[in-house]
Amino acid sequence: xxxxxxxxxxxxRLTLRDLTxxxxxxxxxxxxxxxxxxxxxxxxxxxxxxxxxxxxxxxACVVTRYGPAERPDLAAIGMVLVAERxxxxxxxxxLMHHVVESLGTVPLTLHATPNGRPLYEELGFKATGRAEMVxxxxxxxxxxxxxxxxAATAEDLPAILRLDEEVFGSDRTPLITRLPAFADQLRVAExxxxxxxxxxxxxxxxxxxxxxxxxxxxxxxxxxxxxxxADTDRPLxxxxxxxxxxxxxxxxxxxxxSVAFNAVMSYGMxxxxxxxxxxxxxxxxxxx
Numbered sequence: 296x297x298x299x300x301x302x303x304x305x306x307x308r309l310t311l312r313d314l315t316x317x318x319x320x321x322x323x324x325x326x327x328x329x330x331x332x333x334x335x336x337x338x339x340x341x342x343x344x345x346x347x348x349x350x351x352x353x354x355a356c357v358v359t360r361y362g363p364a365e366r367p368d369l370a371a372i373g374m375v376l377v378a379e380r381x382x383x384x385x386x387x388x389x390l391m392h393h394v395v396e397s398l399g400t401v402p403l404t405l406h407a408t409p410n411g412r413p414l415y416e417e418l419g420f421k422a423t424g425r426a427e428m429v430x431x432x433x434x435x436x437x438x439x440x441x442x443x444x445x446a447a448t449a450e451d452l453p454a455i456l457r458l459d460e461e462v463f464g465s466d467r468t469p470l471i472t473r474l475p476a477f478a479d480q481l482r483v484a485e486x487x488x489x490x491x492x493x494x495x496x497x498x499x500x501x502x503x504x505x506x507x508x509x510x511x512x513x514x515x516x517x518x519x520x521x522x523x524x525a526d527t528d529r530p531l532x533x534x535x536x537x538x539x540x541x542x543x544x545x546x547x548x549x550x551x552x553s554v555a556f557n558a559v560m561s562y563g564m565x566x567x568x569x570x571x572x573x574x575x576x577x578x579x580x581x582x583x
Contacts, residue, residue, distance in 0.1 A: 306393045309342030309355060316352045317342070320376050327500045335477050336374065336581055339470045343394055345386065353378055354386050358394060359582040360401070361465035369465045369568065370398050372405040373581025387411075391418055395562065403562040406534070406580035408555075415560050423566045424559035426534040426580065427543060430502065431551035433524035433531050442518035447481040447493065454490045455483065462509045463583075464568025470582065471507075479503065482522050484515045494519040495578070496527060505533035508576035513541045516575045520546065533576045542575060 309317065311334065318328040336342070340359035347353045356375040362368035372394060377387045395403065395418060406426060407415050416422075447455065452472065460466050474481055478495035480503075485491065492510030496503040505523055510516035516539075524531055531551060535543050536559075547553070557580060561567065567583075577583050 304345045304348075304353060306343055306345055306390060309337060309344045309357075311337055313337070313342065313344060313352070313355075317344075317355055317374075320352045320355055320378060321374075323378050324376055326376070329499060331477075331498060332579060332581070333374070335473065336579075339473055340371075340582065342374075343390065345390065347378065347381075351378070353381050354390050356390060356394060357581060358398070359470065361463075361467050361470075361583075363466070367398075367401050369583075370401050370403050371581070371583035372403060373579070375405075375411065387414055388417070391415075395419075400563065402564040404567060404583055405560050406557040406577075406583075407560050408557060412558055412560070418562070420560040420562045422558040423561045424571075425537045426557050426559055426577075427537050427553055428532065428534045428555040428557070429543070429546055429551040430532045430554050431530055433520070433546070434550045435521055435524065436549065439521050440514045440518040442484055442515050443486065444482050444484045444518050444522040447475075447483045449475075451483055451490060451493075455493050458490060458493065459507070459509060462570050462573045464570070470578065474578075480523050480526055482519060484510060484519055491515055492519055492573075494523060496523040496531070498529075499532065501529060502532040503527045503529045504579065505531055506576045507574075507578040508533065508535075509573055510575060511573060513539065513545075516542055517545055534580050535576050536571060536574065538571065539575055 317333045318330045336357040340357045342357045344355040345353040354377040359371045360367035478497040480496040483490045483493045492515040494508045
């Protein structure tokens, strides 16, 4: 039988049963397997994939929708991967066309690597921001902020959800309510009984990723990072909006180093909703 043309292969929804295949695809492209993150995204969002007739996946991606379930007001696209032996055959474009068309008029966002950016620009995405990935072992200093932080409790969840929607600009309840099970730490900053920021640290291979990071101001963001670092022996990793220059300088002075930049891209809107001044880092670049 003739070998099927990869772009003619059907695109289907992925489930948790595809977790190993997704991790295999990541590894095939030189990414970490990231099974913990894949499981979270496939549960909180919706995966799309193309099966390889010889086994495994030809390509995959994940879409996370925000806002009302029946009519989302924003969607994030992430984990767009094509197997090495099928690269440069138009499969990524084929998959992205399908996803964009399936979302109709819903505004879209994604974080693009330099290699992926030309494809997204061809599809109509525009760069509206930039994020810098920093990684390293955090070393505190005596003069670090003394803003009060503490471990979040179940009673804090309604306030966290209200703050998150206000800052992010869309309701992320299905994602944020999964944070306590997904993250190793979830902390809040508090002043006079009012939550002024929150952050999580979740395990990703040998690091703890700090995200989301939402805070009233830079000092509060610094205190949240320092408090998360105090309870882990792993290096920290986070992706900070480059407009937060003071925070970036602060983390670099404490041991984190710049390793990559991603373009924040949008489709169907001029810029992301919400308040960027209080949105310091995404939960994960795959979900915004």
